[in-house]
Amino acid sequence: MTDNGGQASGGDQPVTAPLLSIDGLRTMVSSRRESFDVVRGLSLDIYANEVLCLVGESGCGKSITALSIMRLLPTPPVRVREGTIRFRGEDLLSVSGKRMRSIRADAISMIFQDPLTSLDPVFTVGEVIVEVIRAHRDMNKEDARRLAGDALTKVGLPDPISQLDSYPHQLSGGMRQRVMIAMALVLDPDILIADEPTTALDVTVQAQILDQLVTEQRERNMAMLLITHDLAVVAAVADRVAVMYAGEIVEQAPVDELFEDPRHPYTQGLLRALPKVSTTRRRLDPIPGLVPSLQMMPPGCAFAPRCPHALDRCWTEQPELAADQDGRVFRCFNPQPFAG
Amino acid sequence: MKRVLARTIYMVIVLVLSSIAVFYAIRLSGGDAVAARVPASASAEEREAVREQLGLNDPFHEQYFDYMGRLFTGDLGNSLTNNADIGKLLTEHGRNSLILGVAAFVLVFGVGIPLGMLASLRRNSWWDGGIMTFSVAGMAVPNFWLALLAVWLFASVLGWLPSAGCCGPKQLVLPAVVLAMEGMALTVRMTRSAMLENLSQDFVRTLRSGGLSESKVIGRHVFRNALVPIVSLAGLRIGQIVGYALVVETIFGWPGLGQVLVNAVLRRDYPVAQFFSLVLITIVLLSNWLADVGYTVVNPRLRRS
Numbered sequence: 001m002t003d004n005g006g007q008a009s010g011g012d013q014p015v016t017a018p019l020l021s022i023d024g025l026r027t028m029v030s031s032r033r034e035s036f037d038v039v040r041g042l043s044l045d046i047y048a049n050e051v052l053c054l055v056g057e058s059g060c061g062k063s064i065t066a067l068s069i070m071r072l073l074p075t076p077p078v079r080v081r082e083g084t085i086r087f088r089g090e091d092l093l094s095v096s097g098k099r100m101r102s103i104r105a106d107a108i109s110m111i112f113q114d115p116l117t118s119l120d121p122v123f124t125v126g127e128v129i130v131e132v133i134r135a136h137r138d139m140n141k142e143d144a145r146r147l148a149g150d151a152l153t154k155v156g157l158p159d160p161i162s163q164l165d166s167y168p169h170q171l172s173g174g175m176r177q178r179v180m181i182a183m184a185l186v187l188d189p190d191i192l193i194a195d196e197p198t199t200a201l202d203v204t205v206q207a208q209i210l211d212q213l214v215t216e217q218r219e220r221n222m223a224m225l226l227i228t229h230d231l232a233v234v235a236a237v238a239d240r241v242a243v244m245y246a247g248e249i250v251e252q253a254p255v256d257e258l259f260e261d262p263r264h265p266y267t268q269g270l271l272r273a274l275p276k277v278s279t280t281r282r283r284l285d286p287i288p289g290l291v292p293s294l295q296m297m298p299p300g301c302a303f304a305p306r307c308p309h310a311l312d313r314c315w316t317e318q319p320e321l322a323a324d325q326d327g328r329v330f331r332c333f334n335p336q337p338f339a340g
Numbered sequence: 341m342k343r344v345l346a347r348t349i350y351m352v353i354v355l356v357l358s359s360i361a362v363f364y365a366i367r368l369s370g371g372d373a374v375a376a377r378v379p380a381s382a383s384a385e386e387r388e389a390v391r392e393q394l395g396l397n398d399p400f401h402e403q404y405f406d407y408m409g410r411l412f413t414g415d416l417g418n419s420l421t422n423n424a425d426i427g428k429l430l431t432e433h434g435r436n437s438l439i440l441g442v443a444a445f446v447l448v449f450g451v452g453i454p455l456g457m458l459a460s461l462r463r464n465s466w467w468d469g470g471i472m473t474f475s476v477a478g479m480a481v482p483n484f485w486l487a488l489l490a491v492w493l494f495a496s497v498l499g500w501l502p503s504a505g506c507c508g509p510k511q512l513v514l515p516a517v518v519l520a521m522e523g524m525a526l527t528v529r530m531t532r533s534a535m536l537e538n539l540s541q542d543f544v545r546t547l548r549s550g551g552l553s554e555s556k557v558i559g560r561h562v563f564r565n566a567l568v569p570i571v572s573l574a575g576l577r578i579g580q581i582v583g584y585a586l587v588v589e590t591i592f593g594w595p596g597l598g599q600v601l602v603n604a605v606l607r608r609d610y611p612v613a614q615f616f617s618l619v620l621i622t623i624v625l626l627s628n629w630l631a632d633v634g635y636t637v638v639n640p641r642l643r644r645s
Contacts, residue, residue, distance in 0.1 A: 072545055104551035112549075117542040122564050122640055132550035167640040183550060 018045035019223050020069070020108075020191055025083035027061070027068050030076070036295045037081065038064050040247035040302075043321070046191060051217060051224045053234045053255075055270075056244030057291065062227045065244075066193045068093075069225075070110050071100050087191075106136045109184035113196040115176035119168035125152075125179045126164030129186055136187055151182040155212055174205035178212065185216055192217065195227045210237060231274055235259060243267045246291055246302040249321055251330035261338055264330040265307045268338050301333070309334050343642060347632045351625050358625075362617045363404050366610055394420075407614070417611040419604075426615050429600055434619075436507055437585060437596030440515055444581050447520035448527055453570065455524075456531025461558070463536065471528060478525025483584055487518045487591045504593035515592040519584055523577040527570065534566035541565070568639045575631025579624040 027039040039061040046052050054062050067073045068080050071092060085092040087108065092100065104110075112118045120128055129148035133139060139147070145164065152160035155178040168176055177197060184192060194213060198206035214237050217224045228234060234241055238255040243266065251264040262268045269287035289306035292298055298305060304314040311334050321331040374390050391397055395406060410417065416426040459471040481489075494514060495503035505511040538544070539562055547557045586598035593599075597616055604612035636642045 070549055072548055101551045101553060104549055106551060110549045112542065112546060114542060118546045120543040120547065120561050120565070122568070122638065123561065124640075128547070128550070131552060131556065135551045135553070135556070169641050180546070183546075 016047065019048045019087070020046040021084075021086040022065070022069070023084045023086070025065065025068060025085065026081045027064050027073065027078060028081045029078050034295060036297075038078070038247055038294055039068065040297070041083075042244075042248055044242055044249060044252075046223050046225055048190070048223055049221050050239040051214070051226060051237050053238035053241045054225060054227045054244060055229060055231065055234055055241060057229055059291065060244045061247040062229075062244055063195050066110065066195050066225065066227055069193060070104060070108065072110070102136065105132055105184065105189065106187045107189055108191045108193065109187075109189040110193040110195065111177070111180045111184045111197050114200045115173060115180050116168065116200075118180060119176060121168055124165050124167055125171075125183075126166075129164075129179075129183050132183055133186060147186060148182075151186040152179065155179075155182045155185070155216070156208075157182070172205075173201050174209060177201060177205075177209050181209075181212060181216065185220070185222075188220060189222065191223045191225065193225045193227070196229070197226075198233070199228075199230075213237075231270065243270070246297065247294060248302065248331070250303065250332070251328075252321075253328060253330075257328065261328075263324075263328050263335045263338075264303075264332050265309060265336065266303050267330075268336075269306075271338070301331070309336050343636055344633055347629055351629045355622060355625055358621050359408070359618055360404065362614055362621065363407070364400065366605075366614050366617075367400070367403075411615075416615060419612050420609045421607050426612060429612065430597075430615075430619065433595055433597050433600050436594060437589070437598065439507065439512065440519065440589070440594055440596055441578075441581055441585065443512055443516035444520040444523070445578065447516060448523035448577050448581070449570075449574070451520075452524040452527025453531050456528040457535055457563070459528065459532045460535035460539070468532075472532070475525040475528040478521045478528075481521070483518055483521060484587050484591060486521060487514075487588060490514050490518055491591075504591075506593070506595050511592075511594075515588050515594050518592075519581060519588045522584070523580050526573075527577065530570055530573065531566060534569050535562060538562045538565040564638070568635070571638050572631060572635040574634065575628035578627035578631075582620050582624050582627075 022042060022044045025039050025042040026037050028035055028037045042061070042065060044052075044054075044065075054065065056062050064073065064078065067078075069085055069092065073079060080093055083093070087103070090099075092103065095103075119125065126145060126148055129151065130141060130144040133144040133147055134141070137144070149161045149164055152163055157163055157175060157178045163171070163175070163179075168179075171179065181197075192213075197213065198209050201209060210233060213224065213226070216222070226233070226237065234255065240252070241255050241258045242249050242252040243258075243264065244250070245266045251258070251262065251267045253263075258267065259271065262271055266287070272285045273287060275284055287306055292302060292305060298315065300313070300315040300317050301307070301310070301319050304310045307314065313333055317333070319331045319333050321329060323329045324335070374387050374394070374396075378387055378390055395403055398406070416430070418425060419429070455471050455474075459468045462468050491503045491514065494501045501513055502511050503514075539558070544557060544562060547561055552561075582598075585596060586602055588594070589596045589598040590602050597619060601613060601616040601620065603609075604616065
């Protein structure tokens, strides 16, 4: 595999070693009838203290990547076929189940999209947080409960101590997501993976939750992998951005560079598709065509069928994710300057 | 709380209505109650005198209020056929029925739930296939036929267990298993599907992401969620046990309430028949009420909202 370009240090990337390093990840769906890769050789590094946004449209493999890291894929039918995910020198894909359980929530935490279905309806939020604490720390119930109460207080839940005895259905969507955040952060993890954490919430609540996440990330010096399809969210919180298309990363850059000067035609298309507020009303500018079916990927560049600048070579050869002379990392044979 | 109160009121209403229905139905059933009381050679006048004495000539509503009034003062009356004290019949046979019923109940849930869990956790395995086949058979085979089959196999052919009698553990095995079979089969199915449904819920992933062990995630969380539909239908299972007890007790000669009731109806023994009908109705209603309350306990979404 030659996808190591993902680790190439572009621009002003930190020089320290990455906290989490994904290398050549291939995750596949297999049923009796067919099997195909949904993540196709993905490499990505996450550094301490940074907010890394993973963007891309639905079905491009963002969530599957996150679940691969946590080893929470719905197996069968989805499983990791190839690659390594190194965290502090350990390959998460080959550690024992017991070791992986001890890493979850304690070192790497995750929050999910829909906070209603993501919480157990027949247990109070306090009971579950206490259980998570006691799965990792040798602590009696009272102390764990106190810690859980602190965690709820910290995420800005109103009346946090009495909410310990609430059931999920008694809380609003925003409060539930705060509970999820409290549960994910109660053990002070090194990395928080947030998979579309605001998508299921009202717009006003989205901003609050996002704000809470960024505050927590800064205060705790924690790395955050934020998965989203919302470029406004990316612009607001990201340090670095990785753009995903059809199961692979097509471009990765510090947030300013990405928005000012996107190199990959897909990234350019995404930015062009953003509705703009302007005096002259104009039509939206979508990317033409459809994402190729993962069951039948074209032999060359996955974006070639939709690319306005595709060369003959693009249809037959896979470009690699690599840094160009400016230190910009993307996957394209024929990059064009961006004209917003 | 409001829900529990509402269910209680509902239960009382149903109890009153069904007591009227039972009272009326027994009087409609034909046959002559007096025949049980007087010798066959008795004259028409003698019969009429007994009829008058038993109050059978009074209007229906008078008989009803008369009877209910006596019931509330603790006067349960006597059997028409052998003058036995009904209170005594209740305690003696009630005890036997309770033994059989509890044994069946324990089998329904104590065997049904673990088998259902095993089937769900070993989904699509030989275990699953075997358990589900057993479950389908348990639902399909009528219990009177199963009873005869069991007697033939275990009593006649193998000679392991007695075919009838009371009331030791050996005599209990066959009637309890036959009585429990259908409920057990239904519980297995329901447990399996409820477990599978909850295993695929998002909250399971959240709990795993919290680093909880599989035994905690499945044994505590998924199971507690799966328990909601199982408990909500537990009342129906009890009702089923009570209803089937009539058949099973009669076939196995188990001297319980069901047997008393069946004999009383056959002999037009009004006081015994109506009293024991009421007892069985009360048990079924109480168990439904308990299931409702239990449902509220296992399902916090119903508690306060």
